[in-house]
Amino acid sequence: MAKRARASDPFRFDRALLEHEARDAAAADARHGSGMAAGVDLRLAGADEAGRGCLAGPLVASAVVLDYARAPFPLLKGLTDSKLLSPEAREAMFQAVMRSALQVTWVSCSPCTIDGQGLHRSNLSALGRALELLGDEYRMAIVDGFDLGRPELRARALVGGDFKSAAVAAASVVAKVVRDRLMRRLSLLYPVYGFAEHMGYGTRHHREALLAHGPCDLHRRSFQGVGSQQLEFLPDPLSSE
Secondary structure, eight states, X not given: OOOOOOOSOHHHHHHHHHHHHHHHHHHHHHHTXXXXXXXXXXXXXXXXXXXXXXXXXXXXXXXXXXXXXXXXXXXXXXXXXXXXXXXXXXXXXXXXXXXXXXXXXXXXXXXXXXXXXXXXXXXXXXXXXXXXTTTTOOSEEEEESOOOOOGGGOXXXXXXXXXXXXXXXXXXXXXXXXXXXXXXXXXXXXXXXXXXXXXXXXXXXXXXXXXHHOOOTTBOTTSTTTTSGGGGGSOOOSSOO
16 A cells, blocks of 8 residues: 655644634633633544454444643654554554553444444444543544534544544554454454454455355345355455555
């Protein structure tokens, strides 16, 4: 995958967004004569998911709170979209996020739920639940690409958020690492599919195993080609996300 050129510092992006929000809130308070609240809340949540395009395995959503009152975050140097990090770098960054974040949550959504509710609804539900579990530990949240339609979560959608925002990038790392670890464990129960190699994505090896053995309980039977000869004609994925 070709690396995207970074347009700005993701930490600076988050800080500017928080400061802009604080100015808007102060202006609204002034208009309503309520006075300006003391101090500025610099707790920003980012939310992202991993495994949305897989043929098998759960979808995992994560939310991470970075408190910019504690910035800078020296352990998070090099933080970016999890797709741009090697597996080893993701594991190291996961540990750094766990040590640097104010709070971290993650939620998994089973293949059965995805088949029953649909991918999009399941995805939004998992992202929303990850933010719910944070309680009141953040001022505002950024969700990578999706409008959750839930004002009480104080969340806004940001296309490309996992690349632009440090908080969302941190969530993308957590979601990806948690899901990959889970798929490696599940691969021990279903060794013929090679889940530890492809994490449930539609690689050639995975499609060949599906054609030979049929789907297992981890497969999303509502997805195109799962359990049918259509798998022979699906192209290899361009990335693991």
